[in-house]
Amino acid sequence: MPTIIAAAAVLVIALLPQVAPWLQFVLTLAIAKGFAALGVAVLLRAGLISIGHAMFFAASAYAVAFLARAGVNDLGLLLILSVLGGAFVGAVAGAFLVRYRAIFFAMLNLAVSMVFYALCAKLYGVTGGTDGLPVPVPAVFGLVLGEPAFKSVLFYLSLGLMVLVGLAVRRYLNSPLGHALSAVHTNEIRLEYLGIPVWAVLLIAYVVSAALAGLGGAIAGFAIGRVVPDFAFWTASGHLVLIAVLGGIGGVPGAFIGALFLELLHSAAVTVTDSWNLIVGMTLIIVIMFMPQGVYGLFARKEATSL
Amino acid sequence: MTSRGISIGVARCLSSLEWLFGLNRGVPQGKVRWVVDGLAGALALGVIAATPAAAQEKPSALGLGIFTFTSGPAAAYGVPGKNAADLMIDEINAKGGIRGVPVSATYVDEAQGAQGVIAEYRRLTGDAKNQVVIAALSSANCLALAPLAEQLEVPTVGWNCDTHQLLMDGKSKYVFRPNGNTVPEFIAYAIYLLDRKPDVKTVAIINPDYAFGHDAAKIFTAALKALKPDVEIVAELYPKLGSPNYQTEISRLATARPDVVFSNLWGADLENFVRQAAPRGIFTSSQVILALGETVLQRVPLPDGVIVGVLGDGWWMSPDAKAKPETVRFAEAYKARFGEYPVFPSIKMANTLIYVKAAYEAAIQKNGGKWPTRAELAAAMKGSQVETLTGTAQTRADNDGLVDQIVGVTTKTPAQQFPVIGDMVRYKGDSLMPQAGQDPLAWIATLKPEFAKSLPKPGSYK
Incomplete structure (x- = not known):
């Protein structure tokens, strides 16, 4: 039954841009943020809150811009290289960050990401400062596409990736390596006594989550067509945590549900009033107060009772 | 547009029903198939009818x-x-x-x-x-x-x-x-400054810390260096955009004692800066240039003699x-x-x-x-x-605009309660712009002191 619901949801998302073409961009962006929020959610399994994941999101988006400037002009190659770039930054930062827990982990992530943000904004000659860098439309397997066609390709590609990567992450979370994350959360010392290196478990999780954020960043970079330092600002990181919590920490779909919910809410609120921040904020308070399990919790709970 | 999309979507869904439930196979379901086909067809016709024929017709709004x-x-x-x-x-x-x-x-x-x-x-x-x-x-x-x-x-x-x-x-x-664009807007201040204060030696810059602030500093400095090579930049300060407190920067300015303080702060930042800098004597010890100063004239009491402008010709009290x-x-x-x-x-x-x-x-x-x-x-x-x-x-051919640049200094007038712009100059738009396609900073570097002499002088625009 859940598989059918999920398939139906994906189908609805795939068809929505046929009804309202402008939604295609919003949905692409929502999926991109969903990937990043999924990265945050992976670490949340181990009880680690990262308020700095926008750094990997931005690092990968900047990687796309730099690679495109250096002459790489293929969607697949750009995506793979930039995700590897995000994962590499994750491996470097993770190597020392995963030794910390709780508030120290959160704050150090925040600090490192703000250093990254400041570099992007200040290295004017390299990164274009606050005006950012352009991301050109790349070729798709050698095919040079027009802008609208490329954006459709990007949308359906991200949708496909959402399903594939989502399944892969679910597989990962159900593997011993994934279960070790919850074990870190409950009793870290016991895990060490069992002979499982906590540092390695967390570093792998950290790199996976950075790569997920990187995938999101690369897609967002292509969709927006410009990379600006704001991608790495701490509010963007907070936004990702919010999406992860909003959607529900329980499972993989939660992150994407949260991202879709927040993006669509934002789009709707902006069209209504200038005080769109107020509407978004109020809705978030309501969701957090009355749906502690997140939006995904609504479905998950029903599932549990039907068993 | 949206309604058209929705009807297409519904039509597609309806036709997919046939495929989904195998309506096109069994004979007993033939009637249902007719109905579905008919509905889809009618919708498709409606879509075509609702599509605007061309944008050439005069719209209602x-x-x-x-x-x-x-x-x-x-x-x-x-x-x-x-x-x-x-x-x-x-x-x-x-x-x-x-x-x-x-x-x-x-x-x-x-x-x-x-x-x-x-x-x-x-x-x-x-x-x-x-x-x-x-x-x-x-x-x-x-x-x-x-x-x-x-x-x-x-x-x-x-x-x-x-x-x-x-x-x-x-x-x-x-x-x-x-x-x-930023090029003529900030060259204009360099030229005006050198006309009004030819013996300027030291300049300090305090701009917001984002691309606009850095671009302006680069252009203003390049123009000054080209027109008067012995000018020295003694401080370049970039406070964060939206910063409420400028005391540190003002202390730096007070100790550097530059002849000129240039700033393209704007909005609430500019108001804050003026309110904090005025009591500490920055406006009396240095010639201050507030590139976007016109926007705060009605809000803060700027002293006389501050060089201000409007980044273009948009001063509602100009003679034109x-x-x-x-x-x-x-x-x-x-x-x-x-x-x-x-x-x-x-x-x-x-x-x-x-x-x-x-x-x-x-x-x-x-x-x-x-x-x-x-x-x-x-x-x-x-x-x-x-x-x-x-x-x-x-x-222009490259779609960029040419507008005149008005620069002047703050002065009092009996006609208004707030300071206005006096001693104005109006530089022709094309005189301060590089040719289309030319690198702006390279063009600025080629400027000679004679270039400024050919332009109108402060006070010439009355």
Whole structure:
């Protein structure tokens, strides 16, 4: 039954841009943020809150811009290289960050990401400062596409990736390596006594989550067509945590549900009033107060009772 | 557009029912199949009928997408722009709209950042009613929207963004800017300063810490160095945008004791800086240049002799503006409705709307009275020369605008309670712009002191 619901949801998302073409961009962006929020959610399994994941999101988006400037002009190659770039930054930062827990982990992530943000904004000659860098439309397997066609390709590609990567992450979370994350959360010392290196478990999780954020960043970079330092600002990181919590920490779909919910809410609120921040904020308070399990919790709970 | 999409979607769903339930196989279901087919067919016919035949027919209403800051700190400029747009659109509609078609605006808040701005741009331009978009205030947003405008082929007019990078490649077909850019805007201050204070030796710069602040510092310094090579920059300070406290920077300025303090702070930042710097004597120890100072004249008591300007010709009390009855009427109506006289972002917005209206009229005339398409509108903007509230906006071959630059110093007048701009100069728009396609900083480096001598002098614009 859940598989059918999920398939139906994906189908609805795939068809929505046929009804309202402008939604295609919003949905692409929502999926991109969903990937990043999924990265945050992976670490949340181990009880680690990262308020700095926008750094990997931005690092990968900047990687796309730099690679495109250096002459790489293929969607697949750009995506793979930039995700590897995000994962590499994750491996470097993770190597020392995963030794910390709780508030120290959160704050150090925040600090490192703000250093990254400041570099992007200040290295004017390299990164274009606050005006950012352009991301050109790349070729798709050698095919040079027009802008609208490329954006459709990007949308359906991200949708496909959402399903594939989502399944892969679910597989990962159900593997011993994934279960070790919850074990870190409950009793870290016991895990060490069992002979499982906590540092390695967390570093792998950290790199996976950075790569997920990187995938999101690369897609967002292509969709927006410009990379600006704001991608790495701490509010963007907070936004990702919010999406992860909003959607529900329980499972993989939660992150994407949260991202879709927040993006669509934002789009709707902006069209209504200038005080769109107020509407978004109020809705978030309501969701957090009355749906502690997140939006995904609504479905998950029903599932549990039907068993 | 949306309704058309929905009906297509429903039609597709209906036809997929046949496939899903195998309606086309069994004989007993034949009738159902007929019904479904009929429904789908009827819907498809409806879709074709509802599709507008062409954009050539005169629409019943004309939509404009207007991008400006309506929340956050940048609303200090965004809201005067929005106010001016409201007023100008009311004025246009009171005179029967554009060729009898009433104009209405949809405002988009730029404070959402590039992502939200792009989403809204796509949504608005997906509707054929919105033929033109006026975007944007922020340079970063203009740069983000420019490639999109070219790809979607929507005429997009930058009303306030002034980065010189926007139209530098000279390939734009759909992006226009009937304003000057950062190059003439900040060279003008260097020339004015050297005319007014030829013996200047030391200069300090305090600009906001983002691209606009850094660009301005680079251009102003390059122009000073080219025109008077022995000038020394003794401090370059870049406080964070939106910073409430400037005491550290002011201390640096006080100890450096430069001859000149240059700043392109703006909005609430500028007000804060002036209120904190004035008691500490910065305005008496140094000649201060506030490049965007006109916007705070009505709000903070600036001392006499501060060099201020409007980044263009949009000063509502300039001699040219006062000579035009519609400008005087606009300023008074603005004051009556919003409690303050217009500031230069308001004038820039009003001028941009005049520019768009002129483009419509030119395109309709060229078309023999038929309503223009988006491409025809863009063609009408190309190379146009439009009479605005405060001067003329000439569009070059690279779509960048040429407008005059007004610079002056603050002075008192019995006619107003707040300081006004006196001892003015009005530099011709083309005299301070590099040729299309030329690298601006390389061009500035070629300037010679004789270049400044050929230009009008302070006080010449009366």
